[in-house]
Amino acid sequence: MWESFTAGAQRVVERAGRVARSRGSDHVEPIDLLSALVEETESRAAALLLELDIALHELGPASADLPPVDDETPSPPHSQELRLVFGDALAKARELDRSQAVGTEHLLVALLSSGGPAADRLSRAGLTIDALIERVARVNAVESGPIPMAEDIPPPELADPGEADDLARILDASANRAREGLRVLEDYARFVLDDPGLTRRLKDVRHRFGQAIQAFDPDWLVCSRDTPGDVGTHIMATDEGTRANARAVLVANLKRTAEALRTLEEYTKISDQWLSGRFEVLRYDVYTIEKRLMAAVAARKGLQDARLYVLVGGLPTLGDLTWIVEEAIAGGADVIQYREKGLPDRVVLQRAREVRILTARAGVRFIMNDRPDLARLASADGVHLGQDDVSVRDARRILGPNALIGVSTHEPSQLEAAIRDGANYLGVGPVFPSQTKDFEALAGLAFVRHAVEATGLPWFAIGGITEANLDQVLDAGASRIAVSSAVVRADRPRDAAAAFKARLLDAD
Ligand SMILES: Cc1ncc(COP(=O)(O)OP(=O)(O)O)c(N)n1
Numbered sequence: 241m242w243e244s245f246t247a248g249a250q251r252v253v254e255r256a257g258r259v260a261r262s263r264g265s266d267h268v269e270p271i272d273l274l275s276a277l278v279e280e281t282e283s284r285a286a287a288l289l290l291e292l293d294i295a296l297h298e299l300g301p302a303s304a305d306l307p308p309v310d311d312e313t314p315s316p317p318h319s320q321e322l323r324l325v326f327g328d329a330l331a332k333a334r335e336l337d338r339s340q341a342v343g344t345e346h347l348l349v350a351l352l353s354s355g356g357p358a359a360d361r362l363s364r365a366g367l368t369i370d371a372l373i374e375r376v377a378r379v380n381a382v383e384s385g386p387i388p389m390a391e392d393i394p395p396p397e398l399a400d401p402g403e404a405d406d407l408a409r410i411l412d413a414s415a416n417r418a419r420e421g422l423r424v425l426e427d428y429a430r431f432v433l434d435d436p437g438l439t440r441r442l443k444d445v446r447h448r449f450g451q452a453i454q455a456f457d458p459d460w461l462v463c464s465r466d467t468p469g470d471v472g473t474h475i476m477a478t479d480e481g482t483r484a485n486a487r488a489v490l491v492a493n494l495k496r497t498a499e500a501l502r503t504l505e506e507y508t509k510i511s512d513q514w515l516s517g518r519f520e521v522l523r524y525d526v527y528t529i530e531k532r533l534m535a536a537v538a539a540r541k542g543l544q545d546a547r548l549y550v551l552v553g554g555l556p557t558l559g560d561l562t563w564i565v566e567e568a569i570a571g572g573a574d575v576i577q578y579r580e581k582g583l584p585d586r587v588v589l590q591r592a593r594e595v596r597i598l599t600a601r602a603g604v605r606f607i608m609n610d611r612p613d614l615a616r617l618a619s620a621d622g623v624h625l626g627q628d629d630v631s632v633r634d635a636r637r638i639l640g641p642n643a644l645i646g647v648s649t650h651e652p653s654q655l656e657a658a659i660r661d662g663a664n665y666l667g668v669g670p671v672f673p674s675q676t677k678d679f680e681a682l683a684g685l686a687f688v689r690h691a692v693e694a695t696g697l698p699w700f701a702i703g704g705i706t707e708a709n710l711d712q713v714l715d716a717g718a719s720r721i722a723v724s725s726a727v728v729r730a731d732r733p734r735d736a737a738a739a740f741k742a743r744l745l746d747a748d
């Protein structure tokens with residue numbers, strides 16, 4: 241008989257056994273079932289009682305200390321009266337609810353009709369059989385929708401009909417959760433990050449997810465849906481009702497989506513391993529996208545408004561370096577990179593620490609070139625890596641998840657790889673021949689035009705950019721630039737930086 245009881249009803253029956261034991265009774269009586277029903281506050285029966293304005297505390301004292309659930313001592317047998325209540329509940333379920341599963345609401349109806357002390361208590365609290373039955377029937381009607389023809393309901397291929405229904409409820413809830421979660425992620429990529437690549441990836445995952453769940457018969461899922469009887473509907477984690485900001489919404493939905501996909505993966509293993517594999521692949525896709533989303537979020541926080549990035553270094557003395565840094569900042573540099581080649585590490589670190597102090601004071605980002613270890617020692621905001629420097633992954637090991645990690649890219653495949661690896665921003669160049677570094681080949685303006693379409697991550701056009709050629713770079717679609725010689729070797733570095741900054745802001 242128990243397989244035709246919902247999970248909630250089974251829990252209540254089990255609890256009634258413990259209530260009976262706690263009061264030293266030889267049998268589990270209807271009155272114990274009533275106590276258990278009232279105490280299972282998430283149950284459909286408790287919800288109905290509250291909707292009908294019946295004060296739960298009037299239905300009897302809360303049971304004293306119950307034996308723990310895992311206590312192996314058997315519960316006393318069910319009394320004859322209680323068995324009659326169960327039989328009546330089954331009949332009521334058939335009469336009132338086409339799903340025919342005995343839920344806690346049917347136990348309540350049967351208790352009220354039983355004529356014993358439990359019925360007396362319910363009546364004294366103001367519950368009438370008509371009001372209760374009318375309420376149960378109304379809820380079922382709302383939940384059920386049109387009654388499908390018998391031939392439309394697919395025969396579950398599982399041996400146990402109760403199990404088939406439970407499974408359908410799990411799959412239905414998880415499919416909804418994953419679909420909704422994916423939509424929330426896509427909206428974040430699209431409207432918060434403005435990232436066409438990530439939006440496309442998420443749309444593709446959502447599309448493939450939609451194809452995968454077509455394997456479920458929609459009628460089977462919808463027929464099993466039992467929102468009022470779902471004990472989880474009213475249970476919320478303490479932080480679930482509020483979100484501090486859009487980022488918190490993103491993080492919560494990444495977790496929720498991956499969890500729902502995991503649930504689908506696990507439960508479809510029972511009947512369809514191939515389908516389970518599809519959910520597994522989608523779950524891994526979500527993990528990969530998570531890495532990219534979080535990199536984009538960090539970049540947005542650190543570099544969203546940055547327009548002018550100045551590389552400094554190669555100067556004879558610490559005094560020359562600090563002067564240039566101060567001038568660049570005064571001219572409007574948003575990011576300073578310390579790029580030093582050939583000095584001993586100890587000297588580089590000492591100078592980097594000075595740059596850190598000046599940039600921190602001005603609220604300007606400080607990026608160390610090449611060396612995540614020195615970046616960490618100098619408390620830089622991040623590091624810039626070239627194609628021959630350590631990987632993003634290794635740099636992240638040293639600098640942690642919040643560091644800004646930039647990668648130089650010179651062609652589309654490098655740009656894609658850097659995004660995949662979790663870079664927070666990109667260098668895109670060399671656009672023109674540079675006085676700072678020799679290159680065998682130029683990426684040119686064509687690569688700038690490619691970057692515009694390829695990513696929503698912040699990226700900086702770099703290489704030989706001067707006031708004279710800046711318009712070409714802006715016309716190609718860049719909104720951020722990185723320069724070195726045009727500021728560091730200018731007669732008036734502050735004015736040079738200010739001129740770049742003004743034109744970048746004008747172009748916004
Ligand atoms: C913003 C920015 N873009 C590109 C580079 C070049 O980095 P890399 O290719 O590693 O060359 P070096 O600068 O290390 O010679 C950069 N530093 N910054």
Ligand SMILES: Cc1nc(C(=O)O)sc1CCOP(=O)(O)O
Nearest residue numbers: 669670674676703704723724725
């Ligand atoms: C160090 C460096 N890397 C580049 C790249 O394209 O990866 S261009 C470049 C030099 C940038 O200095 P300037 O503004 O003086 O040309």
Ligand SMILES: [Mg+2]
Nearest residue numbers: 610625626629
């Ligand atoms: Mg480098």
